[in-house]
Amino acid sequence: MLTFDILQQLSQGNGTTMVNEILKFQSKTTLTADQIRARLLTSLQVMREAVVIGIAKKNSSPTGLSGGDASRVLVSQFRLMGNIGTKAVSFALATAEVNADMGRIVAAPTAGSSGVLPGVLLAIGEALSLTDTILVDALIVAGAIGLIISERATLAGAEGGCQAECGSAAAMAAGAAVFVYGGSIEAVTHAAALALKNLTGLACDPVAGLVEVPCVKRNAGGAAIALLSAQLALSGVRSKIPPDEVITAIAEVGRLLPVHLKETALGGLANTKTARQIEKRILGEKKDA
């Protein structure tokens, strides 16, 4: 089983050396390293397309519940989160809006949380003029973090709440961000842990059971937490609880979360008066969730 400790032992170098070690470790595929990189390059292109489409989009999704917020944030005169932060949030929203509108996205790790990683990576990529080669390497780092979480906890909202989806996506994005800034693998693992710690226990309470409200905006939140965690880790801040133990903790929290908060639309935001009205409008009277 892959752990952050193992990852750290494997990848003492940095940059491409680190990524090659990660690829060697995840040998449960018959694909060569070049083939994996080629597939991820395609994914990177799909991520970029989704952001462009999402920002240009003026119409709302089929349910009328989302759409247009990505461009709202991007053109706003208010840039409290700076250039990278504002763009990351806008790009994350764009991707999540495209997803809600039945557009093409890359699940990372899930469709519901597909905005976080491209939001963070593409915003940093633009600011630092990063090459696709580096961004693909960053996707591999993110993928390794996702693998560790999936093997030791879960990536499914139905099993672990939104901490499993947007939380994992934020951990992956935080690690990837540290990587592209040249951070060590140790900093990468701590960035992931810091992101998870900030999203521990996050409920999965989608209105009408649809991947839309609050999922689209939680992608923006995931991107913000990812940047925060990366900044902390790059500055030398370390998680007092070792990253592997943080994963054990989120697995436990996921199990302890009541079923009402695990994608069943029984509790939380999904159980508000407005949510129930929306539900009735979209799904009709019949409902036995």
Next chain:
Amino acid sequence: MTNILDIIGPIMIGPSSSHTAGAARLGKLALRILQERVVSAEILLYGSFARTYVGHGTHLAVLGGLLGFDPDDTRIREADKLAKDEFTFDLVTLPEETVSHPNTVRLRLRGEREQLEMVGISVGGGRVIVTEIDRFAVHIDGESTILVIHSLDQPGVITKLTALIAEDSVNIGNMNVSRQSKGASVVMTIEIDSPISPSMLLRLKAVAGVSKITQIIP
């Protein structure tokens, strides 16, 4: 079974890997098992599929799959309009029916020659399992090459089939025989490490007792 490409991926049409991408995969798997163009389709959605299909486009995804679209095909958005030109279909929702998995679909398909009744479940991350073919219990995830064989339940059929597969130097990874009652008919699923040649498929089909063979290559 999980690797980095399962985490960063699949590339898919939103909004849900289970309710959209998985549904499209099940539709396409059914089309491949039917082995011909769909003429008419009855689509029965259960559980969460039945309750949330409007917002998730589950019905569009299934129809897209039946048209041969992959989960990342943007035509899924308008699959209902496109399907109308190709085949007739009915959509039935059964949210109250008891099912073993919340994301379950039953497909009753007719082609020019063949027909198929298939049950499939979407288990998360776009991964799916076909659990029933023509009322026989099966377990097909579409991730490995598999032979689905309809045959009579009589002595010797399995021996002949496996001997022929070995003759093609193809290794069998797993095998399952599903029957409703002794001596009637069975559906066999044979997981193989590499695809069987077209000529060998014909020879397998010619084995006495075998009525239908489908090879599903991922």
